Amino acid sequence: MGAPGRAAKAARNTARVRGKGFGSGPASHPTTVGTVLNGALMVLLALVTIFPFYYVVLIALSDYATVHKQILYIFPTKINFESFRAVFEERTFLNSFLNSVFVTVVGTAYSLLISSMAAYALSKDRVPGHRILFIIAIIPMFFSGGLIPYYLTVSAVGLSNSIWVMVIPAAITTFYLLLMKNSFDDVPKSLEESAKIDGATDFTVFFRIVLPTSMPVIATMALFYAVDKWNDYYLAMLFINDLNKYPLQMTLREILNNFTRFQGTGIGAVIQNQQTPIVYTRSLQMAVIVVATVPILCVYPFLQKHFTKGIMLGAVKE
Amino acid sequence: MSETALKSKKADRGTRWRSLRERIWYNRGIYLFFLPALAAYLVFTYVPMYGAILAFKDFSFKLGILRSPWTSMNGFQHFYDLLSDASFKKAFFNTVIISFGRILFEFPVPILLALLLNEIRKNRYKRFFQTVFTFPHFVSWIIISGIVFNLFSDSGVVNGILVTLGGQKINVLTQPSTFRAFLYSTSIWKEAGWGTIIYLATITGINPSLYEAAIVDGASRFQLARYITWPSILSVVGVMLILQISSVMNAGFDQVFNLYNAAVYDKADIIDTLIYRRTFVKGMDFASSTAIGLFKSVINFAMLLVGNFVVKKATGKGIY
Structure with a gap:
C-alpha cells in the first residue's frame, strides 16, 4: 500500500474514532473480510458448543423405536416424556438429588464463610505474622501429601461414609481465597478505620463494610464454590459406599457406567427391560444428565456477567 | 492506590509505636478470622503432608502411619x-x-x-x-x-x-x-x-x-x-x-x-x-x-x- 493510501486510511480511521467515541480499540476498525470470517467462525464454534447439549435433550425426549428407525436422528419427530417420569419416580435418584442440594447449599455457605474470613485476615498486611499466614495458605496450592495420606487422614477424622465428607475436608480452594483477598485489598482502608474509631469490631467491619462492598467477587466465588460442590463426585467416590448417601453426580456415574448396582432399583428394572422398551436406556441416561445440568443452567446466565468483573478485580493486578 | 496507601499509612502511624505484643493483641480479631481456615489447612493438607512419610514405611493398618516400621534401603x-x-x-x-x-x-x-x-x-x-x-x-x-x-x-x-x-x-x-x-x-x-x-x-x-x-x-x-x-x-x-x-x-x-x-x-x-x-x-x-x-x-x-x-x-x- 502506498503512502497516500495509508494516509487516507489513517484519516478514515481517525474520523471513525471521533465519530464513535472510544470503546475498546480494535472495535473502531471498518468491517472487513476478516471481521466477517471471524464472526462466522464464532457462530460455528457456538454451534459446536451447543449441539452436544441439544442432542442430549433430543435423546432424552425420544423413545427407542424412533431413534433406531432412523440412521441419523437430529430433529425431534416424536416427543416422549417417559424417561423423565421414570427418573423422577426413582427414589435413589431423588434422594441423591436432595443430597447434592444439601451439599451444595451447606458446603457453599461453609466454604464461602471460612475462606472469605481467611481472605480478609490475609488482606491485613499490617498484622504481625502476616507473611507466615500467607505462606501457610499458599503452600497447599503447590504441594500435597498425595491421595493415600489424605484418605487416611479424612478417615481418621471419622468422616468416612458421612455426607459431611463432601462439605468439610475440601472447604477451601486456595485460588478462590486469593481472588477474594486481592479484592478485599481494594476496599478503602479509610472506610474500615473510621468504623473502628466509631467502636466497630473487626467482625462488624467485615460483615457490614467489607463484604457488601465486595459483592461482585463474593457472588462470583459463591458460584464457583456452588458449581464445584454440585459437580463433586471424587470425595463421595472415595469415602461413601452407601448408595443412599450418594450425591447426584455419583448416582449419574453409576447409571452411566455401572447398571448392575441399580438392578434392585426402579431405574435398574427399567434398564433391564430394554428388550421390550417403553423407555430407551440412553434416553434415561440423558434424562438424568438434563436434570443434573438444569440447576447450573438456571443460575449461570445471571452470574455470568459478574465473572469477568470478579476475576478482574481479583486476579489481574500488577 | 496512592490515596488509599497514604490513608492506611496514616492509620498505621497510630499503631507503629506499639510493641509487638500490643500489636498482636490489637489485631486479635484478625487472627480469629484466620482461625477456621487454619484449622482446615492443618487437618486436611498439612497432616496428610506429614503422613506422606508413609512412603518410606511398611504400612500396617494395626500400627498406623507413625508406628509402622521403616522400609529397607534406608526407607527408599x-x-x-x-x-x-x-x-x-x-x-x-x-x-x-x-x-x-x-x-x-x-x-x-x-x-x-x-x-x-x-x-x-x-x-x-x-x-x-x-x-x-x-x-x-x-x-x-x-x-x-x-x-x-x-x-x-x-x-x-x-x-x-x-x-x-x-x-x-x-x-x-x-x-x-x-x-x-x-x-x-x-x-x-x-x-x-x-x-x-x-x-x-x-x-x-x-x-x-x-x-x-x-x-x-x-x-x-x-x-x-x-x-x-x-x-x-x-x-x-x-x-x-x-x-x-x-x-x-x-x-x-x-x-x-x-x-x-x-x-x-x-x-x-x-x-x-x-x-x-x-x-x-x-x-x-x-x-x-x-x-x-x-x-x-x-x-x-x-x-x-x-x-x-x-x-x-x-x-x-x-x-x-
Whole structure:
C-alpha cells in the first residue's frame, strides 16, 4: 500500500474514532473480510458448543423405536416424556438429588464463610505474622501429601461414609481465597478505620463494610464454590459406599457406567427391560444428565456477567 | 492506590509505636478470622503432608502411619521398586506425554480465542459468545462423559453422519491410536471458553490510547493485536504457563478417569488413575501408592521452580 493510501486510511480511521467515541480499540476498525470470517467462525464454534447439549435433550425426549428407525436422528419427530417420569419416580435418584442440594447449599455457605474470613485476615498486611499466614495458605496450592495420606487422614477424622465428607475436608480452594483477598485489598482502608474509631469490631467491619462492598467477587466465588460442590463426585467416590448417601453426580456415574448396582432399583428394572422398551436406556441416561445440568443452567446466565468483573478485580493486578 | 496507601499509612502511624505484643493483641480479631481456615489447612493438607512419610514405611493398618516400621534401603524400598514396575513406568510416560500434549494443543487455544473474541465489535455479541463458550466448564466430567458417549456411540449422531456420508462407523472411545487426541479435543471443548476469561479481563485493562495512537498511524487490526494486545497479555500468559507446567504430573485425572476404559489403558493410564485403581479397586499396598504420590508432588514442585525461572527469564514476570 502506498503512502497516500495509508494516509487516507489513517484519516478514515481517525474520523471513525471521533465519530464513535472510544470503546475498546480494535472495535473502531471498518468491517472487513476478516471481521466477517471471524464472526462466522464464532457462530460455528457456538454451534459446536451447543449441539452436544441439544442432542442430549433430543435423546432424552425420544423413545427407542424412533431413534433406531432412523440412521441419523437430529430433529425431534416424536416427543416422549417417559424417561423423565421414570427418573423422577426413582427414589435413589431423588434422594441423591436432595443430597447434592444439601451439599451444595451447606458446603457453599461453609466454604464461602471460612475462606472469605481467611481472605480478609490475609488482606491485613499490617498484622504481625502476616507473611507466615500467607505462606501457610499458599503452600497447599503447590504441594500435597498425595491421595493415600489424605484418605487416611479424612478417615481418621471419622468422616468416612458421612455426607459431611463432601462439605468439610475440601472447604477451601486456595485460588478462590486469593481472588477474594486481592479484592478485599481494594476496599478503602479509610472506610474500615473510621468504623473502628466509631467502636466497630473487626467482625462488624467485615460483615457490614467489607463484604457488601465486595459483592461482585463474593457472588462470583459463591458460584464457583456452588458449581464445584454440585459437580463433586471424587470425595463421595472415595469415602461413601452407601448408595443412599450418594450425591447426584455419583448416582449419574453409576447409571452411566455401572447398571448392575441399580438392578434392585426402579431405574435398574427399567434398564433391564430394554428388550421390550417403553423407555430407551440412553434416553434415561440423558434424562438424568438434563436434570443434573438444569440447576447450573438456571443460575449461570445471571452470574455470568459478574465473572469477568470478579476475576478482574481479583486476579489481574500488577 | 496512592490515596488509599497514604490513608492506611496514616492509620498505621497510630499503631507503629506499639510493641509487638500490643500489636498482636490489637489485631486479635484478625487472627480469629484466620482461625477456621487454619484449622482446615492443618487437618486436611498439612497432616496428610506429614503422613506422606508413609512412603518410606511398611504400612500396617494395626500400627498406623507413625508406628509402622521403616522400609529397607534406608526407607527408599518403595521408590526402588517403582524402577522395575512396568505399569508405573507406562503411567509415568503417559502422564508426561499427555501433559505436554495439553501444553502444546490445549494451552494456546484460549489465548487465540480471546484474541478473536476481542475482535468482535458489538459488546452484546461478544458477551453472548463468551457466555456460550464458558458454559461447558461448569458441567462435570461425569456429565461430559455421558454427553460424549451419546454423541459417539454406535447409534450416536457422529456415526449417523458418517454412515449417511457413506463412511465407516468409528469408535473413538476404544481406539487407542486416537485416544489422546480425543482427550485434548474434549478438554478444549470444555475448558477453552473458561480459559479466555483471564485473558479478556487483561485485555480490557489495556489503555485505549495505545490503540488510538496506533490506529491514527494506520496500524491494521492484525498489527494492533500483534504489537499492542499480545505484549500486554504476555505476562499473564507466562503465569498461566507456569501453573500448567507445575501440574505436569497431574495430567487431568478427572477427565481421564471418566473417559478412559480398559481398551485404552496403554495410551491413557496416568499416574493418578493408576494410584486410584491400585489402592481402591485392587486394594494394593497403601505405602507404595503413597510413594508414587510423593514422587509426583516432588516433581510437580520442581517443575514449578523450573517453570517460574524460565518464564521469568523470558517475560520478566513470574509468580514470585
